[in-house]
Amino acid sequence: MSDKTREHISALMDDELDNGSQFVINAVKDDAEHRATWQRYHLIGEAMRGSLPEKIDLSMSERINATISGETGMDNTGKQTKSVFTKPAVGFAIAASVAVMAILGVRQIGVGPNPAGVPQTQVVASSQDSKSVSNPLAGAAVTTVTVHPETRIYTPPADAETRLNRYLLDYNEYRTNAGVQGMLPYVRIVTHEVEQ
Amino acid sequence: MSELSLMKWNSSPGSNSPSPWAVYVLLLCLPFPVQAEETSSRATQLINQMSRASKELNYDGIFVYRRGNRIDTLRLIHKNDEQGEKERMLSLTGPAREVIRDGESVICIFPDNQAVMVERGHPKKLLAAQLPEPVETIADHYTFSIAGKDRVAGRDAWVINIVPKDDYRFGYQLWIDEQFSLLMKSELKDGSGWPIEQILFTKLDILDEIPDKLLKPAISGKDYTWYSSTVDAKVQAVSDRQWKVTSMPAGFSMSQHETRGVAKSGMPVEHMVYSDGLAMVSVFVEKIETRPETLKSASRIGGVNTYAIYADGYQITAVGEVPQKTVRLFAGSVLQSR
Numbered sequence: 001m002s003d004k005t006r007e008h009i010s011a012l013m014d015d016e017l018d019n020g021s022q023f024v025i026n027a028v029k030d031d032a033e034h035r036a037t038w039q040r041y042h043l044i045g046e047a048m049r050g051s052l053p054e055k056i057d058l059s060m061s062e063r064i065n066a067t068i069s070g071e072t073g074m075d076n077t078g079k080q081t082k083s084v085f086t087k088p089a090v091g092f093a094i095a096a097s098v099a100v101m102a103i104l105g106v107r108q109i110g111v112g113p114n115p116a117g118v119p120q121t122q123v124v125a126s127s128q129d130s131k132s133v134s135n136p137l138a139g140a141a142v143t144t145v146t147v148h149p150e151t152r153i154y155t156p157p158a159d160a161e162t163r164l165n166r167y168l169l170d171y172n173e174y175r176t177n178a179g180v181q182g183m184l185p186y187v188r189i190v191t192h193e194v195e196q
Numbered sequence: 197m198s199e200l201s202l203m204k205w206n207s208s209p210g211s212n213s214p215s216p217w218a219v220y221v222l223l224l225c226l227p228f229p230v231q232a233e234e235t236s237s238r239a240t241q242l243i244n245q246m247s248r249a250s251k252e253l254n255y256d257g258i259f260v261y262r263r264g265n266r267i268d269t270l271r272l273i274h275k276n277d278e279q280g281e282k283e284r285m286l287s288l289t290g291p292a293r294e295v296i297r298d299g300e301s302v303i304c305i306f307p308d309n310q311a312v313m314v315e316r317g318h319p320k321k322l323l324a325a326q327l328p329e330p331v332e333t334i335a336d337h338y339t340f341s342i343a344g345k346d347r348v349a350g351r352d353a354w355v356i357n358i359v360p361k362d363d364y365r366f367g368y369q370l371w372i373d374e375q376f377s378l379l380m381k382s383e384l385k386d387g388s389g390w391p392i393e394q395i396l397f398t399k400l401d402i403l404d405e406i407p408d409k410l411l412k413p414a415i416s417g418k419d420y421t422w423y424s425s426t427v428d429a430k431v432q433a434v435s436d437r438q439w440k441v442t443s444m445p446a447g448f449s450m451s452q453h454e455t456r457g458v459a460k461s462g463m464p465v466e467h468m469v470y471s472d473g474l475a476m477v478s479v480f481v482e483k484i485e486t487r488p489e490t491l492k493s494a495s496r497i498g499g500v501n502t503y504a505i506y507a508d509g510y511q512i513t514a515v516g517e518v519p520q521k522t523v524r525l526f527a528g529s530v531l532q533s534r
Contacts, residue, residue: 160488160489160491160492160504160511163482163488163511163513164495164502164504164513164515167478167480167502167513167515168497168500168502168515169315170467170478170480171476171478171500171515171516173302173315174452174469174476174478175476175517176297183382183384183393183395183499183517184259184272184285184395186285186295186297187261187270187285187395187498188497188498188500189293189295189304190268190270190285190286190287190293190294190295191261191263191266191268191270191287191290191293
């Protein structure tokens with residue numbers, strides 16, 4: 001299937017295909033590959049809008065993944081195509097960013113002064129504190145914020161959610177080695193969000 | 197229905213002999229328990245092979261992760277050589293977050309916040325120095341069976357069912373690669389069989405070697421803020437207060453107990469880890485002067501449930517890949533042991 005055809009299907013879903021819509025509808029109706037593309041686009045759109053049903057057939061996702069590299073949303077000239085996917089992606093990214101901030105709050109709580117006003121942390125530039133921090137990204141200039149060099153200090157966190165996220169990180173570290181792995185524990189950190 | 201109950205149903209009152217009908221039914225049923233036992237044994241064998249393969253092999257795969265109505269695509273790269281295991285998981289959708297682990301540290305990279313978190317000092321818990329305990333030890337609380345065969349990512353796979361024998365645990369359905377024994381697909385299921393979480397590999401390459409460059413982060417780290425913490429083993433053993441869970445489902449036992457942050461300026465947090473060999477529950481006890489205003493008793497992150505209680509200046513929180521009622525039971529039964 002050509003990029004142009006994919007673009008037409010995407011435009012049809014956006015209700016932005018003024019001419020030739022009947023032609024594309026017929027193509028989707030009559031051709032299995034076009035129909036599969038139509039279904040994939042709907043599934044991706046629903047995923048990005050967060051409106052997927054609770055139960056879906058993940059083999060569909062397998063097919064999405066197999067084809068996603070060839071459908072980057074760019075046309076032949078490198079220009080971003082107007083697709084059903086692009087619009088909700090903004091909200092998706094914002095939601096993810098908020099979730100990451102919640103995780104980072106876990107460690108940031110150790111950075112400020114303690115209640116007694118005594119600084120617990122060292123803020124050092126680059127690799128001055130090689131005892132407690134080494135940079136796996138060798139050669140990169142980094143700003144390093146080091147919690148107490150010898151022990152992890154838990155200062156009273158600002159809120160309950162921050163504390164809960166800190167617990168989740170600790171839980172995952174242990175879960176990685178505990179018993180049989182039916183799931184991949186760190187997947188929840190990489191895609192973290194509080195659902196309810 | 198068990199064979200014994202069939203015999204009781206069909207026996208005449210006062211008679212010890214089963215009716216001919218019961219004998220007939222019993223004979224019909226006889227092969228099935230034998231088959232079930234064989235399939236259970238084969239299922240546990242496959243699961244043990246999977247645990248081993250996931251640690252010993254070099255592989256590079258793409259998988260889809262679904263929980264509720266959210267779906268993400270991630271890449272997992274795993275290397276094992278004479279220097280030990282190293283693993284990198286990165287998100288291919290949304291922010292390009294990464295987690296890179298080896299025997300000494302866990303590095304979490306959040307490009308959307310230009311931040312990196314480095315956790316050190318728990319070599320034993322970061323990546324396995326030892327294999328997980330054999331699955332046979334947890335057979336008292338779960339039923340293992342082979343559901344059949346399927347294909348995932350173009351590869352043949354065994355489908356294994358793990359069904360809990362009570363409603364304090366979740367079940368699993370695992371798709372294990374027939375040739376290399378790696379986990380290809382997994383579903384975490386609630387008591388009704390509903391898939392709470394799913395992962396599905398859409399591509400998985402088993403490799404002789406993994407180039408080191410594949411385990412390096414995509415970001416340069418320039419201008420990033422690094423948050424690092426190191427736990428000193430000396431401060432873990434002693435605490436002025438000890439806590440214990442007094443009621444938990446059968447089969448769970450404490451596997452770890454540590455106290456952190458006992459330095460002069462820090463607030464101690466007790467962390468108790470309980471496992472039945474498959475499910476794991478962490479219980480945290482932390483002294484907090486006043487009840488947090490935003491404290492929610494129950495919450496859920498994918499297949500992980502949490503339950504928090506505030507009492508007498510302490511917050512007790514149970515976290516686990518188990519049903520809500522189980523974390524509630526753990527959190528609600530915590531008492532001071534002295």
